[in-house]
Amino acid sequence: MTQSSSPRQSNLTFEEAQKVLAAFNGLDMMPSLLAEQCLLVQRSLQVLAQETDSCIFGICADDLDQALQALNEYAAGLKYQLPDGPDLRGNLNNAAGVYMKCNLQSSLFYASPYENSQRGVLLAYQSVEHPDIDPLYGHLPLDLFSAAASSLVNP
Helix, strand or coil: CCCCCCCCCCCCCHHHHHHHHHCCCCCCECCCCCHHHHHHHHHHHHHHHHHCCEEEEEEEECCHHHHHHHHHHHHHHHCCCCCCCCEECCCCCCCCCEEEEEECCCCCEEEEECCCCCEEEEEEEECCCCCCCCCCEEEECCCCCCHHHHHHHCC
């Protein structure tokens, strides 16, 4: 991921935030990011969270605990309220991976076995004010809003 502007730029426009996040579209595996890139991606997601009407999370993880941790960290970083725990669909104990979906508007929240190798967070934003928003961003790193990454945002 490359960038031409300062990653510490706090006043990203909606269009600039979309451009930053578009670099992740179509990736099968989440990339490793430098600290400065994490800051830019976090800020871009925060801009979209503030400017859109709803968000749907799709999380591909090794197990349920990893998926829940990523969801909780993203929700905290983006100031979203989450519904209560997910509806577990299928036997997650024998699964090679887990797919979790959380629709914040409808409170649809479930986890199911996931056999593919992709890992990361997918975000779909919807907005009446911005109808041309990209339909999906990801795969973003599972740990983008982890305590270590978040300490970079608020030193």
